[in-house]
Every structure is written in structure tokens, then in C-alpha cells.
Amino acid sequence: MNDAQLVQQVLNGNNHAFRFLVSKYQRLVTHVVGRIIQQEDELEDICQEVFIKVFKTLKRFRGDSKLSTWIATIAYNTAITHYRKLKRRGELSYSEEPNLILAEKDPGLNQKSIEKEEAKKYLMQLIESLPVNYRTVITLFHLEEFSYKEIEEITGMPEGTIKSYLSRARKLLKGKIEKVARLEQTNIFVDYV
Numbered sequence: 001m002n003d004a005q006l007v008q009q010v011l012n013g014n015n016h017a018f019r020f021l022v023s024k025y026q027r028l029v030t031h032v033v034g035r036i037i038q039q040e041d042e043l044e045d046i047c048q049e050v051f052i053k054v055f056k057t058l059k060r061f062r063g064d065s066k067l068s069t070w071i072a073t074i075a076y077n078t079a080i081t082h083y084r085k086l087k088r089r090g091e092l093s094y095s096e097e098p099n100l101i102l103a104e105k106d107p108g109l110n111q112k113s114i115e116k117e118e119a120k121k122y123l124m125q126l127i128e129s130l131p132v133n134y135r136t137v138i139t140l141f142h143l144e145e146f147s148y149k150e151i152e153e154i155t156g157m158p159e160g161t162i163k164s165y166l167s168r169a170r171k172l173l174k175g176k177i178e179k180v181a182r183l184e185q186t187n188i189f190v191d192y193v
Helices: 003-011 015-036 040-060 067-089 111-129 132-143 148-155 159-184
Strands: none
Touching (some): 003 015, 003 040, 003 067, 015 067, 040 067, 067 132, 132 159, 148 159
């Protein structure tokens, strides 16, 4: 079932179609919201709020963009609104320098796969430590694989700003990875630098 058919089924009152839509785009919404709101207790509630908004406004979806772009826009705007509320109330807190997650030693796994998994987890922590606009843009571009044009539609940021944020975010990540590699005297980030 393509997105146009899915939207039509939901609009016709098919509850199974809406459940399918939620399961299809749940990862995307969680990624977008999770890069802005880093409090686990808030994340699930905001994701539910996003899908409620999607359900209530689906009749306004014209098909000018992909359904994923439209849903990501709703997720981004909902998360940014919530982020601003938290910021005004002074409820934001996250560590700027997260600690390296140490993988448990499992004799059944080879060292290379443990190091690769450790590097991925740490890289995700580094992304989460970036300023909100940087981590949002880098998530949408690299993890969700949206184009510059789609990110512009989702966030409302001009393409030049998006490219600038991506460049700055990459430089920050590279600097942090190189620093950790020097401090830890390890080569687990060789594939990523």
C-alpha cells in the first residue's frame, strides 16, 4: 500500500490503516523528537502527541511532499514547541561530555564487533550532546536520509543554514572523536574520522 492509499484508508475510518501508519513512521518520529527532547519520560508522550496531530490533520495533507516529510515536520514542530516550554521552565539538563559506554566483555563476540558497537553508541551520545539545531539537522540528513529540500520543508530553515549546521556539527563531532581517540589511545573510531 503506497502512502496515498494509506492516507485515504485512514480518512475512510480504517483503524488498522492508522495503526499501520503509526508503525511505519514510529521510528522516524522517535528519531526526530528524540534529537530535540532528550528526557525519556517526555519522549513517549510527545511522540503520541505527534501521532494525535497527524490523525487530526491528515485531511489537510495535500500530497505536495512525501508523507514522511509531512509527518517529520509535525514531529519537529511539536518537539521544538515542547523544547521551548522546557527551556523557559529551566527543566533542561544533559551532560555536554557524556562518558564512553563500556561494552560488557562477552567471550562469544569478537573484539572488533564490540568496538564497532561501542563506537556507534558513543557517536549517538556525541550527537545528542550537540546543540538542538545541529543534532536535528544531522539526524534528518544522515540517519533519516532526508534531502536538503526535505529538511528545509521540515524545519523551515533555509538550505544554506542547513548546510552550515551540518558542517559545524560534523566538525564538532570529528573534534570530539579525535579527542577521545587521543585520550583513550584507541583506534575504534578509525572508520568514522
